[in-house]
Amino acid sequence: MQSAATNPEMIHVVCKADNRQHAVVSIPSVDQKLPSSSLRARPVLLALTSNNLSYARGGDLLHWWKTYPVPPNAPSPYNDQSLWGIVPAWGYATVTESNVPGISPDSLIWGYWPTSTSPTLLRLEPSEPAGHWVEVSSHRQQLMPIYNRYEQVSSDEEKELDERAWTALFQGMWVAGYLLSEYVFPDPGAREPVHPLGAASKLPWSSDDADLSSAVVVVLGASTKVARSFTWCLFDWPRASGPLGLVQFTSSPGVLQEVADREGWGEVSKAFAYTEIDQATGWIEGLQPTKVVIIDCGARDNVLSQICQNLQESAPRPYKTVILHVGSQQKVYTSEEVQEARAAMQSLGKIQYNTSGIQDTIIAREGAATYFGKVSRRWKGWLADRGSAIPDMRLVWGQGIEGENGIYGGWERLSNGEVRPEEGLSGSRARPEVMCPFYGIGIPPLGANHEGGPVRATAIIAQEGEELIFAVTNLSSEPSAGAGASTGLVEGSQCRIPLN
Structure with missing residues (x-):
């Protein structure tokens, strides 16, 4: 009815x-x-x-x-x-x-x-x-x-609105990185490891498989959200329990190296650009590992195959190589590209990663209350530490499901590969009778260039009674396509928009 x-x-x-x-x-x-x-x-x-x-x-x-x-x-x-x-x-x-x-x-x-x-x-x-x-x-x-x-x-x-935005943006993928660090490759002796697909796969995953003590961990797509949460958890390990080395491939190596240095991992963690595969291979060889664990969070085309080829050709002795497929490149795949990706998984022996399968396994082992309690505590720790963990990310708020600043525009950028790893898109409404979706973009520091053009401003939004308040910071003198571009706002100004 x-x-x-x-x-x-x-x-x-x-x-x-x-x-x-x-x-x-x-x-x-x-x-x-x-x-x-x-x-x-x-x-x-x-x-x-x-x-x-x-x-x-x-x-x-x-x-x-x-x-x-x-x-x-x-x-x-x-x-x-x-x-x-x-x-x-x-x-x-x-x-x-x-x-x-x-x-x-x-x-x-x-x-x-x-x-x-x-x-x-x-x-x-x-x-x-x-x-x-x-x-x-x-x-x-x-x-x-x-x-x-x-x-x-x-x-x-x-709670501040931006904290909820970070939760919407990050928590789902943060859990994937947390489980990867804490349960697939756990600190030795801490707990029984879980296969990357979970127990339902009925595939073996022994303590030797999970042991990183003689391994170099290579993270591809290291600026992605899953990768950043994985390394944040890894940096919390006792240094003696961690891997021999950590290699992070990214389009923004400087920021990731600064984070590793600040966390005390600088000597054993190196960030490289995708054009520096030869240098990275040489650094790995110098650590003399017996195993190389490659975590693919969405590397660019052919990067994984180039790394595998370099390691095979230049290594003084064969490495045991473990490759986990965690994420894909940010683009819309054609049916042919999907088939090629599946063929590559088989030829390289990649292991698929499944967050849901791992979570289900842990809930069955520990109980839901224990598991979600642990996740909640660590997540709150990450939220409190996010300024240090992801210093290059900021939130900017746009408006609408329609148009460039809405869900439509966000999907347009995603599907064309125009959203950088430092960026995230989110949307909210103000009250039941007025739907005002916003999408938030995490941006590089002021003045940095990215594929969408130079970034010039950060706008933070709040709600007070029947008004939305825009507080503008880091605004340059040049207009941009971002929030506040057409408002005539100046540095430090506020703009109040009534909801009725």
Whole structure:
């Protein structure tokens, strides 16, 4: 039973055959009776990262397209669910209505949401620890369990908006790096290691496989979010328990080397540009490892094969080489490129990494309350330390699902490989009756050049009563395409925008 349509909502849809094709479409907002044990929640803060490209690329194989099918009342041709889909994103939503015991309207929920302004229907059952929930809708049961987990967070906590933005942007991938460091390659003697695919794979992963004491760890795509969280956790190890050396390949080696130096790892950790493969190979050889562990978080084309070839040709003795596939290059892959990537995984003997599989294994071993308690404590530590861990990242806020500064523009940049590792895209709304999505971009330091052009400003947004407040810092005299470019703002100024 449903009532007449009210104000229209907006959704961002992506072509399943060619992820570069996308659109923002309006759909009528229809009042429907809430099913039992259900709630509706409207997304308020979402993040776009390279992972979202993976959700689109693997949407059929891993069932991500089934999470939030395009509503049948969307305009043609976008209502054809075989051709178009909604790519989910991590972030927060506010409950608009609920009959789930323990979750009241206006509650704030963390989880996996559609890139949409529309209230989203969830069927939730309680999980552990308290405040954690599992989505049980039949159409979502083929998803990996991590994507059906939701957490109720206290909406009255006096958290700054930018902290929630960092959580939306980083936490999902931070967990991947944390598990890689703490459970796949754990500190010797700390705990039993977990295979990169998890126990469900039934594949062996011994203490010898996990031992890094005589290994050099090579991280490709070292400026990515998973890589940064992995190295942050690794730098917390007792130095004597760590690897012989750490090599980080990145387009921004200077920043990563500064972080390693500050953490006391400078002598055994070196950051190299992608053009410095020969120098890196020589440095690895000087450490005389017996094993090289390569963690591929999304290296550029042919970098991995070049490194493997260099190590094979120049090593005085054969190394045991372990290659983990954690992430892919930030781009839309053609079907031919997907086939080539799969063939390369087989020929190089790459091991696929699966965050959900590892998390499920640890929950089964330790219990959900113990596991999530550990994750929460370490995550809070990273949040407090983020200024030191990722000193080159800043948040800039734009507005709208539509247009260059909205979800549409964020996807445009992602799908064309224009978002640097230092950047992140997120969006929020101001209040239920006014949907104001924002996307936040982490930018290099003032005056640095990147593929999108020179960065000239950082704008921080807050809400006070019925107004949004923009406080502008690090603003140069030249206009830019970023936040505040057309407002005439000056350094240190504030701009108040009424919501009504």
